[in-house]
Amino acid sequence: MEQVPSLVEYGFRRAFITLIAIICSLLSVIGMSGAAVAFSDIRGNFGVSLDEVSWVITAYSLANIIIIPSSSWLSRQFGRRNYFAIAVMLFTVCSFFCGNATGIRELIIFRFLQGLGGGGMLVLSHTIITESWPLKKRATSQAFFILGMLAGAALAPPFGGYIVDNYSWPYIFFANIPVGIIVCLLILTCVRNGSYEKKEDWLDTMMLTIGTSSLYLVLARGQQEDWFNSLFIIFLSQVGLTGVILFAWRQLRSTSPGQTGFLWNVNLRAGLILSFIAAFGVAGSSIIMASSPGFGIELPVNPLWLTIRVLIVMLPAAAVLMEKGRIQKYVIATGMLLFAVYSYMLYRTASGDVSPVYMFWLIMIRSLAVALLSVSVSTLALSKLEGKQIGQGVALYNVMRQLGGAVGIALFSIYADRQAALRRMDVANQLKQISPGVKQRLSDLMAAKGVDSSMINDKAYALMHANALKPATAYSPDLFILFVGIVCLVCIPFVLYFVKNWTEKDDDR
Structure with a gap:
């Protein structure tokens, strides 16, 4: 260099x-x-x-x-x-x-x-x-x-x-x-x-730019374009995957760390993967948390200020721990474990029976996990980079973080839509079994409200359909967040085995 x-x-x-x-x-x-x-x-x-x-x-x-x-x-x-x-x-x-x-x-x-x-x-x-x-x-x-x-x-x-x-x-x-x-x-x-x-x-830069921007458009617009039923989405997917794969191949093909490619760095590779997973979990869980039944509960403290206070305390604490000898991998593993605990706690809020104390600890654990993961993963990715490689590593880290967030939101949307579609089918089948007497009472109610006689049956059916869907649409993607927690747990042994501390050499590729 x-x-x-x-x-x-x-x-x-x-x-x-x-x-x-x-x-x-x-x-x-x-x-x-x-x-x-x-x-x-x-x-x-x-x-x-x-x-x-x-x-x-x-x-x-x-x-x-x-x-x-x-x-x-x-x-x-x-x-x-x-x-x-x-x-x-x-x-x-x-x-x-x-x-x-x-x-x-x-x-x-x-x-x-x-x-x-x-x-x-x-x-x-x-x-x-x-x-x-x-x-x-x-x-x-x-x-x-x-x-x-x-x-x-x-x-x-x-x-x-x-x-x-x-x-x-x-x-x-x-x-x-x-x-x-x-x-x-x-x-x-x-x-x-x-x-x-x-x-x-320039070839590497162009391949990375074209590949990641194409994949982002797939994730951002896939829902509106009906995913792979659209030729536009199929084309962007092929272009995106080709660009990213060729970029990674060119970076990893060097025979020694001194050559052009710098993805030989074990910590950089691990940091990029973990930043993708962390952003994926945070983005998806944030949407679920905002729609959970317990989100509107009045807490003893303001959730915003609670989050900021935890960040102010935990970010420097995480930095001190990361700079202490050979425990960096354990800091990352702890962050993953806390995020898995948070995911399980968020999964349990699907029942709607949560207390202010429960939501307080839910927000607290989430803030602790995000603080630990953010500092530790970013430090891990850049820990052994020097000179111009710092700028290149920072660029890759931020690209992977944004793509991870986009994937989390996209998968959440797919899962939520699938769940809503299944629920609508179930509701439609249940409505067919409603007794004629109930339907007649609803029709009479619509007539009393001055609804046109030709539309009474349709309005009554729509009212029953909307009321039956309320419990499902309020909070359906509960299993998605449980999946995020399982992914975090699965990552922990890989972190403990593969992640290298600053004092260890990158002798394996």
Whole structure:
């Protein structure tokens, strides 16, 4: 690897770079999901369907997936400070245009451009904070970065809801502007413009970009396109799998670690797989938790502040544990075990008979698991990377994390739809067996309400059908979260056997 001046920072410069990374990761994550809260307002303003307005999120995420693999190359071409500032300015300027959009197509276009800036912000902030801390403190640098990401994920819904309730949906985007300007000035002042050699394997970058973006579109649009009954989805699946497989083959074909490929690193490979699994579980379980019967129970403490407090305590604790000798694999295994416990507890809420204390511990264990897994897996993936490989490893880690989340949401949607379809068939069979007397009483009720005589029977049937479906549609995908917990348990022995600590050598490929 080429010799370059050390990019490790000290004192106030490191503190400001850490602050910049936290703010940028928070902005990027809020930018991705904060707009979802305003879907109803955007639909009403532009008069569009839910499918059309869903592109507001899809366009941003797709742009993230496209730009992240190229960010390492772009930072070497322009210098990391220059490219970082360009990404923040693009995100900020496009936030202004998103807020002033006059139609859904215009909004989607500027959301895509905003996503290019947001993706660059995310990966550059992750790369620069990793490079600015010494190798022995790598877990600490990851804890600070993860703090921004998880805080953004926790704050996005209440932030978006507050803006929509008290102002209007364009202010969700306008709120980024002053913060973006301040961050851009801090970057130009505090971040060094260091760079590595500009040599880059463009074929690998293109294959990864095309492959991952195609797979993301399959996952994001598969439900609307009826999955593999659509030629569009089949084509994207073939392109995506081909690109990812060829990228992995080219990276793993080198005969020694000193050659071009860097996926020979055991910890990097393990970290990428675990980041995919963790994101898969967190994304799927988050949707299930939000729809569970116990989610609306009033708790003794605010769930948002409970989550943030746990993160503030556990992220540095996880960093300290990861930097302690030979126990890194046990920290990851503990995180997996806690997530499996959380999955089982969430599975039990399907009965609807849960107490505030139960929900308190459910949120507590989930927060502990996410904090441990986020820091430990990120540290594991980047633990033995140096120089320009840090940027490449960060890009792969963030791509796998986003794809894992997309897979979790897609599988949850498939399972929920299948369960709903089976329930509808069961309800239809049960309705056929309802006594004529019950049907007649419902018909009389409809007639008393002034329903047209030609539609009485249809209205009565629809009312019975809706009431019968309520218990199922309230919470159907319970087995999905149990499956997530089983996956976490299965991963534990593999983590204990295959994951290497920092002091161990990567002598096996």
